[in-house]
Amino acid sequence: MAKTAALPADKRVTVDEIADYLYREITSLRLLPGTRISETDIAMRFGVSRQPVRDAFRRLETMDLILVRAKKATEVRKFSIRAIEKSRFVRAAVEAAALRQAAAMCDAAGGFQLDACIALQRKALAEKDFAGFAGLDYDFHKTICEIGKVPYAFDVIRSEKEKVDRLCILGLSKEDRMPQLVADHEAIATAVKAGDAERAVTAGMAHLGRLDDTIAAILVQSAAFFEDLDPPS
Amino acid sequence: MAKTAALPADKRVTVDEIADYLYREITSLRLLPGTRISETDIAMRFGVSRQPVRDAFRRLETMDLILVRAKKATEVRKFSIRAIEKSRFVRAAVEAAALRQAAAMCDAAGGFQLDACIALQRKALAEKDFAGFAGLDYDFHKTICEIGKVPYAFDVIRSEKEKVDRLCILGLSKEDRMPQLVADHEAIATAVKAGDAERAVTAGMAHLGRLDDTIAAILVQSAAFFEDLDPPS
DNA sequence: TCGTCAAGACTTGTATCCTAGTTTTTATCC
DNA sequence: GGATAAAAACTAGGATACAAGTCTTGACGA
Numbered sequence: 001m002a003k004t005a006a007l008p009a010d011k012r013v014t015v016d017e018i019a020d021y022l023y024r025e026i027t028s029l030r031l032l033p034g035t036r037i038s039e040t041d042i043a044m045r046f047g048v049s050r051q052p053v054r055d056a057f058r059r060l061e062t063m064d065l066i067l068v069r070a071k072k073a074t075e076v077r078k079f080s081i082r083a084i085e086k087s088r089f090v091r092a093a094v095e096a097a098a099l100r101q102a103a104a105m106c107d108a109a110g111g112f113q114l115d116a117c118i119a120l121q122r123k124a125l126a127e128k129d130f131a132g133f134a135g136l137d138y139d140f141h142k143t144i145c146e147i148g149k150v151p152y153a154f155d156v157i158r159s160e161k162e163k164v165d166r167l168c169i170l171g172l173s174k175e176d177r178m179p180q181l182v183a184d185h186e187a188i189a190t191a192v193k194a195g196d197a198e199r200a201v202t203a204g205m206a207h208l209g210r211l212d213d214t215i216a217a218i219l220v221q222s223a224a225f226f227e228d229l230d231p232p233s
Numbered sequence: 234m235a236k237t238a239a240l241p242a243d244k245r246v247t248v249d250e251i252a253d254y255l256y257r258e259i260t261s262l263r264l265l266p267g268t269r270i271s272e273t274d275i276a277m278r279f280g281v282s283r284q285p286v287r288d289a290f291r292r293l294e295t296m297d298l299i300l301v302r303a304k305k306a307t308e309v310r311k312f313s314i315r316a317i318e319k320s321r322f323v324r325a326a327v328e329a330a331a332l333r334q335a336a337a338m339c340d341a342a343g344g345f346q347l348d349a350c351i352a353l354q355r356k357a358l359a360e361k362d363f364a365g366f367a368g369l370d371y372d373f374h375k376t377i378c379e380i381g382k383v384p385y386a387f388d389v390i391r392s393e394k395e396k397v398d399r400l401c402i403l404g405l406s407k408e409d410r411m412p413q414l415v416a417d418h419e420a421i422a423t424a425v426k427a428g429d430a431e432r433a434v435t436a437g438m439a440h441l442g443r444l445d446d447t448i449a450a451i452l453v454q455s456a457a458f459f460e461d462l463d464p465p466s
Numbered sequence: 467t468c469g470t471c472a473a474g475a476c477t478t479g480t481a482t483c484c485t486a487g488t489t490t491t492t493a494t495c496c
Numbered sequence: 497g498g499a500t501a502a503a504a505a506c507t508a509g510g511a512t513a514c515a516a517g518t519c520t521t522g523a524c525g526a
Contacts, residue, residue, distance in 0.1 A: 013303055013479070015291075039508070049481045054508085058248075058288050062295035070246055071487040071508055086385030090327060093386075097326035152319030153326075246509065272478070282511045287478085304478050304517040 078227035101148030311460035334381030336430035
């Protein structure tokens with residue numbers, strides 16, 4: 001009866017390759033907002049026809065990463081202030097809920113996991129491993145969600161975080177902010193381990209708040225990358 | 234100079250028509266989970282080629298509404314328990330945050346808006362206008378977000394609500410639940426108007442909780458529509 | 467009657483052509 | 497030289513043809 005081969009994660013096709021490639025290029029800011037990209041151009045570069053590129057464009061369009069207009073050049077979407085506010089709000093709401101859950105449910109094993117996260121972060125800080133720290137940052141927030149038994153919360157946090165991280169590449173290097181971020185994480189971990197939900201949420205919100213200044217600075221510095229910012233007339 | 238024509242809402246093309254049509258069909262459950270849909274079939278029905286249908290499929294695929302597998306029939310995605318849990322969690326988190334904002338910022342004008350919402354709901358209840366009530370339900374939650382000056386929060390609430398509403402069509406009619414829902418809304422509105430954030434959140438969470446029983450009932454009744462529910466062997 | 471297997475009718479993936487609109491370039495006129 | 501208009505190059509939308517799998521169905525044999 002063949003059993004449909006136990007759903008082996010559908011064969012990867014060209015469209016996946018291209019969509020993933022463009023996703024990485026855009027979210028890593030190697031493709032700047034406003035950059036024009038052409039189906040034909042990408043197709044030639046990959047040595048395929050326009051068709052799979054079109055499909056990839058449609059996917060990215062749904063993710064609001066590119067702007068496709070009939071008969072006009074497709075371009076990488078600019079940042080939207082409203083989208084950033086929304087992202088920040090959602091992330092704050094979800095992160096607060098996850099922290100409350102984590103504080104309520106954290107046991108010895110969870111505390112150990114958090115300690116391990118913090119230790120790795122301290123190590124990265126000491127070694128000035130800025131690139132590695134980004135991954136550890138994700139791991140920390142993921143661990144919080146896992147301790148709170150709300151793994152899906154991390155899906156949301158990551159997806160919102162990616163949107164803002166793209167922005168922050170424009171700002172100052174992480175070098176200056178890293179010590180503060182590690183200290184924040186320590187405060188959060190301590191509160192969670194103590195089961196003090198309110199303190200954990202307060203610390204978490206303070207942590208998120210660090211982004212606000214960074215974003216405000218980028219907004220004036222890179223106004224050309226924002227779409228809902230009227231040029232001064 | 235030219236000012237890029239003030240982004241005049243791009244021309245609507247065939248792909249939008251088809252994607253919207255399929256979106257409505259799926260979210261309204263006229264197309265049941267597991268139903269197979271074919272590019273060719275839809276194309277013939279719309280009198281167009283496969284191309285725009287294909288583009289629409291890609292859009293819906295990104296929204297997780299359909300499952301496209303190479304060389305195999307495309308089908309309407311089944312419900313996922315994990316997706317429902319995620320949706321419920323996100324909505325609870327965002328709704329709680331919006332209620333806190335609303336309670337903190339509600340003024341006389343906001344109170345008046347809430348009263349107007351409630352009055353319309355009472356009217357719909359008295360007239361047994363179940364269809365109309367659905368719209369009023371959305372309006373109420375939208376008003377909360379507007380009072381809290383977090384309009385983007387409603388984008389999230391609506392999108393999560395749509396996912397679950399699709400499910401609830403499978404359950405009992407709204408007829409039985411309507412009085413309870415209106416009472417919930419009244420409790421929420423009263424707390425918001427009084428500026429009592431914690432009471433508003435408590436009432437809001439109780440309101441959301443009504444869904445849990447409904448969903449649990451649907452889960453056993455319509456197990457065939459769920460994808461991550463192993464059939465009893 | 468049941469199992470096996472092969473043919474054919476599906477499915478989506480990819481390539482290519484044409485069309486209609488936009489943008490840029492170039493030529494022309496003042 | 498600068499403004500204007502024609503023309504060429506470029507854009508994505510749509511239609512069609514073919515390729516490469518998958519599924520169904522029915523014939524055939526045990």
